[in-house]
Amino acid sequence: MLIARDIVVKHRRRTILHGLLFRAEAGQVTAIIGPSGAGKSTLLGTLSGDQPFEGRITLNGRDIRGARPAEMARQRAVLPQAMPMAFPFTVAEVVRLGLHEAMALPHVVAQALGRVGLAGREAALFQELSGGEQQRVHLARVLAQVWAPVTGGAPRWLLLDEPVSSLDIGHQLQVMAIVRAFAGQGGGVVMVMHDLNLTAMSADSVALMQAGRIVAQDRPGAVFTDALLGAAYGCAVAVNRTPRDCAYVLPQVAGGPGG
Amino acid sequence: MVAVSQTWARAPGDRSAAARRLTAVLALMLALAALAGLAAGASGTSLWSALADLAAGRELSLRDRVVLWDIRLPRVMMGCLVGAALAVSGAVLQGLFRNPLVDPGIVGVSAGASLGAVVAIVLGGSVAVIPAQWLVPVAAFAGAWAATLTLYRIATRAGRTSVATMLLAGIALTALAMALTGLLVYMADDAQLRDFTFWNMGSLSGASWSKLAVAAPLIGLPLLAAPALARGLNGLALGEAAAGHIGIEVQRLKAAAVLIVAAATGAAVAVSGGIGFVGIVVPHLLRLVSGPDHRYLLPNAALLGAALLVLADLASRTVIAPAELPIGIITAVIGGPFFLYVLLRQRGLVDL
Numbered sequence A: 001m002l003i004a005r006d007i008v009v010k011h012r013r014r015t016i017l018h019g020l021l022f023r024a025e026a027g028q029v030t031a032i033i034g035p036s037g038a039g040k041s042t043l044l045g046t047l048s049g050d051q052p053f054e055g056r057i058t059l060n061g062r063d064i065r066g067a068r069p070a071e072m073a074r075q076r077a078v079l080p081q082a083m084p085m086a087f088p089f090t091v092a093e094v095v096r097l098g099l100h101e102a103m104a105l106p107h108v109v110a111q112a113l114g115r116v117g118l119a120g121r122e123a124a125l126f127q128e129l130s131g132g133e134q135q136r137v138h139l140a141r142v143l144a145q146v147w148a149p150v151t152g153g154a155p156r157w158l159l160l161d162e163p164v165s166s167l168d169i170g171h172q173l174q175v176m177a178i179v180r181a182f183a184g185q186g187g188g189v190v191m192v193m194h195d196l197n198l199t200a201m202s203a204d205s206v207a208l209m210q211a212g213r214i215v216a217q218d219r220p221g222a223v224f225t226d227a228l229l230g231a232a233y234g235c236a237v238a239v240n241r242t243p244r245d246c247a248y249v250l251p252q253v254a255g256g257p258g259g
Numbered sequence B: 001m002v003a004v005s006q007t008w009a010r011a012p013g014d015r016s017a018a019a020r021r022l023t024a025v026l027a028l029m030l031a032l033a034a035l036a037g038l039a040a041g042a043s044g045t046s047l048w049s050a051l052a053d054l055a056a057g058r059e060l061s062l063r064d065r066v067v068l069w070d071i072r073l074p075r076v077m078m079g080c081l082v083g084a085a086l087a088v089s090g091a092v093l094q095g096l097f098r099n100p101l102v103d104p105g106i107v108g109v110s111a112g113a114s115l116g117a118v119v120a121i122v123l124g125g126s127v128a129v130i131p132a133q134w135l136v137p138v139a140a141f142a143g144a145w146a147a148t149l150t151l152y153r154i155a156t157r158a159g160r161t162s163v164a165t166m167l168l169a170g171i172a173l174t175a176l177a178m179a180l181t182g183l184l185v186y187m188a189d190d191a192q193l194r195d196f197t198f199w200n201m202g203s204l205s206g207a208s209w210s211k212l213a214v215a216a217p218l219i220g221l222p223l224l225a226a227p228a229l230a231r232g233l234n235g236l237a238l239g240e241a242a243a244g245h246i247g248i249e250v251q252r253l254k255a256a257a258v259l260i261v262a263a264a265t266g267a268a269v270a271v272s273g274g275i276g277f278v279g280i281v282v283p284h285l286l287r288l289v290s291g292p293d294h295r296y297l298l299p300n301a302a303l304l305g306a307a308l309l310v311l312a313d314l315a316s317r318t319v320i321a322p323a324e325l326p327i328g329i330i331t332a333v334i335g336g337p338f339f340l341y342v343l344l345r346q347r348g349l350v351d352l
């Protein structure tokens, strides 16, 4: 269980997060959605322990404040939104970065790369890959860091900031399948998403953010309504349901060919 | 060879086997460079005939003993220490700033060390707390430390380093340190001026066993400590936040890196004056051959830096023998164009 209560985050004088409550269960995929600048990355970064905050965050029942980086690293891995990379490391070396010497088994690296569809690319230089390939290498790195979704009875966590933002539909679905499998084996997943349809298809719980607040957190069917999404995103959103009651959204472009 | 290729087959993209082989090659190269440094010199003494004398059980002539034991050997060892210190400082600074263009001489760390050394030479007489032979190196360490910290504070915001700010801040720091150095030299009396000029020539010619006894611990300790930074510096390549996510104590790592660089550069500058570009050339060459993994880069940089500086020193005392060329001129003639080449190759990546 990952619980964040009364979280306030300020940058200089500006308040970015206004005392919000967020919770995520192990064994589930929890998505954070909302317009650009709503504070999604700030919330994920705060859950990752990146910045000072007011309030209280517990991961698997333990306060993250004052936890040592090495201890946190064993329990959760983080995929940031932007990933700079200095120096010409190979793909295999990047994936290995999150591993301790003792755990750095070649098969973990190869299997993690296989899962994200990059099998056989170990020796390529990271900096010579495409944007989407780089994103998947980092995903493989993060997966390798928390390879077993449950260790010693405690769930491990993936905190992912827009893990599919540079990917085509095939790789988007592949990543969603990875994330579902991780949760299915008892791990916890928190991911920031922009694609509403992928979110509705893959998440067990959705937190909708707007202007530094969580305006709703519930199962996708309850959050995906014309009123909630329309108000948060500030545009007309028509929510439909598939026959199996999965919500989907068709954006309405004024004057577009669809009329 | 069979074992090596099997390792490769099991872990493609892992260059650690190549890096370890490189370590062996570099160690051999250093041994050969050291032998050459012992064998060659302005005097007619021959290492080989001396060795032949020893092998035959004959006493060495006093002259041979002085040249080999009291002049060449400390000088070669000092070259090893200084070269290793400069190369490792460069590699650590580059890892800290996540940029291959950083060199202690370019970003003002060496200038800070020089200022510290000059302060010690000119004002040192009034400070009796530290024994005289330690005063200059310790002051150089303090100067290098202050310069590195200032540089990091200026160039890094929220865990990101601006290359432009860093290089410009390095220019400003160097200019400031040189102006203050000039002021102190102006204030100095004749004896101090002689000390300063001798030191400022930037060569290994003053190497002696007593200087070595001071420099060895000051340089050796940071060199031994540097490999402990390796995993942290690797993680730092992802940026500060992500380094924290994989379990690295980022603040502690940065503080340790700054201290190690300051100690190694400070001591190197104190004993040999300013020798530039070793810190940029050596790590860059090694990354080309065996990749940027600091677990291998740091020890290999120590070996290659030592070998190159011993060879540069050999060139400095043989090219126009019996006179000597300052070694800083030799490293600059090789390193300056090399730096420009790296800069040009980086131009696409570094947004100046």
Ligand SMILES: Nc1ncnc2c1ncn2[C@@H]1O[C@H](COP(=O)(O)OP(=O)(O)OP(=O)(O)O)[C@@H](O)[C@H]1O
Binding pocket: A011, A016, A034, A035, A036, A037, A038, A039, A040, A041, A042, A043, A081, B158
């Ligand atoms: N380091 C910072 N200093 C000052 N303001 C910041 C900082 N980081 C974020 N902000 C501000 O906080 C707000 C929320 O930013 P955040 O990155 O969390 O948005 P987001 O919801 O992830 O947006 P996007 O979908 O575009 O990634 C923004 O208005 C941003 O300007």
Ligand SMILES: [Mg+2]
Binding pocket: A040, A041, A042, A081, A161
């Ligand atoms: Mg964001």
